[in-house]
């Protein structure tokens with residue numbers, strides 16, 4: 001059992017008046033205003049609700065509403081975060097309703113979806129929220145019964161006295177409201193968890209299968225107009241003049257104008273990544289009418305910075321790989337010396353293209369700006385930053401800007417960059433009406449904020465006794481190098497150097513599910529496979545040897561992984577997959593990676609059909625500490641694997657004269673149902689460590705496991721993504 | 734502009750629209766049925782799948798003027814209480830991640846099982862390959878279809 005001070009984010013547990021600190025509290029949740037009902041099948045609604053703290057309220061009949069603070073983008077936090085609160089509150093999950101909390105920086109910290117951090121960083125405050133509410137309910141019962149609270153216990157929403165009498169949470173909720181928030185509370189021993197660790201269905205599952213309006217694009221409002229943007233056709237351009245005569249005369253069209261979403265004087269937030277700040281806007285009564293009129297606009301564009309071509313930046317990145325960096329990002333030992341005395345040197349260069357996020361729900365946002373305030377609703381991973389920018393751009397204090405988050409049709413990093421929300425606010429202010437901004441798929445895919453194009457060159461020095469004695473890694477990428485200097489195998493190789501180069505570009509880039517890791521895992525894990533082969537070692541044993549070295553006698557400083565946990569997932573996947581067994585016609589690949597605080601190792605089996613692989617099975621071993629919701633965790637890992645395989649194989653953005661060559665799913669391929677593995681099986685290391693996230697870590701290793709299996713089958717090393725260009729495609733089954 | 738009388742989920746709707754307006758936008762913007770989703774607008778992703786007389790069609794690429802007398806079924810009308818076998822199986826398998834593609838997936842799956850109550854793996858791939866799930870829930874989709882086939 002753990003006694004914990006409630007000072008941790010204490011303001012969440014105190015009553016705060018709405019005006020007290022930034023964030024006008026609009027007294028309703030948008031879901032209530034447009035979704036048919038909040039009810040769970042068979043759950044009676046209470047007559048009265050009592051707010052216990054920022055995370056929960058309890059009805060007089062014992063029904064509990066838990067507010068999920070973080071944006072739900074498909075990573076399952078709207079289910080798993082409330083599970084943590086419910087666990088410590090000690091209630092039956094069947095009596096819990098979940099609501100998305102609006103942005104409120106007074107009540108909550110870090111209302112952000114990014115870096116797979118929601119669970120890791122929310123763990124303590126969510127537990128305290130549940131535990132302190134439980135304590136307050138017990139205090140209220142103790143007072144009512146005139147007994148010491150130490151004689152009370154709880155069981156699934158019921159308070160029990162040692163004498164045997166009981167009372168439900170709902171019956172003391174009214175009194176609990178005025179109980180002083182405890183200074184410290186007792187947290188459960190993880191071995192007593194009843195909800196955490198139990199496979200739990202998605203709280204929005206029923207609504208999704210019935211097609212209820214949950215997403216930003218589904219918002220309807222009295223008098224609402226539809227707005228679409230037209231951004232420049234190529235990076236490095238902006239609108240010069242607009243001939244809107246034809247468009248304006250088309251049915252339903254209300255207005256056409258040009259906006260600047262980041263005018264001079266506005267200090268940009270980190271999330272204000274946008275290559276197209278100046279936009280042509282067209283506003284009308286419905287989506288189709290606006291789409292049609294948009295095509296009738298005659299816009300002249302002007303070039304403001306030199307356009308880039310795929311060929312030109314590809315060559316520039318290759319040139320950077322030949323250039324020594326002024327200072328290495330990390331250097332251990334004497335790599336130059338090691339390479340001089342090497343008996344054998346292995347060298348490989350890997351590359352990957354720009355990628356679009358392509359969330360299934362294109363960018364959109366609702367805004368209603370009046371003289372008194374701005375109401376924004378929509379899918380956003382960074383509501384706090386959006387509010388700052390909106391307040392500044394439209395000239396309102398932050399506490400006059402409210403943001404409600406809808407369920408989000410995918411994030412993958414794309415909705416960290418909330419320019420679409422700013423656009424909605426600017427447009428609403430201009431047309432003086434509620435507005436929903438809607439991107440077409442084409443607007444969305446050609447807008448930028450891409451996963452950058454990357455290259456990395458690996459060189460390994462092997463001495464005459466067949467030992468890996470040196471490693472040189474040189475990375476180059478658009479806006480950033482992909483290489484993490486302190487990640488494995490740093491710490492396991494005596495002579496080691498990392499050099500980083502970045503290439504500036506007017507093509508905008510941003511975080512894309514497992515940033516940099518999504519490329520580095522593939523390069524690194526393919527290269528280690530090749531080195532293991534050159535050394536005549538089993539690829540898993542070779543990795544374990546390196547990890548053993550990093551654990552017992554680490555090289556250098558700041559190695560940012562735990563070699564024992566890393567080795568743990570490799571050993572687990574080795575055992576579960578029966579690694580080492582030979583199966584006729586089956587080719588295997590292995591890969592392991594650590595990112596976002598979680599460790600993942602995968603073994604992937606293929607059989608070849610008409611010289612194309614059929615992916616038979618992926619074994620996935622994971623160490624993310626305590627698994628809050630095993631069902632959600634598995635779904636994330638399966639999705640990460642499918643996503644990783646698909647993008648490694650098929651997807652890319654290329655550019656001609658600054659103009660994207662791909663703009664919709666007919667020329668940008670995403671993996672399809674028949675190409676996904678036949679089977680994925682997940683295994684979790686059971687170690688009781690505080691939980692870490694899973695939205696991203698399943699993705700990075702997958703592409704390398706496939707590439708290594710393909711090498712086993714064909715004898716060809718794949719290095720340049722997407723691999724279909726190297727004539728590798730998955731056999732549709 | 735013209736007036737179209739559409740039979741949607743067993744109700745008649747009278748909608749004023751440009752004859753070229755795709756059924757998708759008529760459903761979402763005019764009939765207020767937002768369960769049918771927009772993903773690409775060019776019949777490549779399946780998010781907009783509805784039934785026309787029981788068969789799956791991509792509503793983003795079907796002009797309202799071509800619907801005529803056909804019975805349109807959207808996700809909202811697939812069952813009264815979300816208890817169509819495909820919906821029940823979807824919930825049981827806990828298929829969804831973000832959930833955005835799932836209305837289209839469910840409608841494609843329901844149409845498949847209408848025509849073919851016991852689909853083979855190949856039948857499932859054929860019917861479902863037009864539906865993209867960016868979150869990668871494909872394995873669960875297959876599993877849920879097999880479960881629904883057993884429930885029927």
Ligand code: FES
Nearest residue numbers: 772773774779793
């Ligand atoms: S929106 Fe119709 S198929 Fe994509």
Ligand code: FES
Nearest residue numbers: 831832834867868
């Ligand atoms: S569940 Fe997100 S796109 Fe399918």
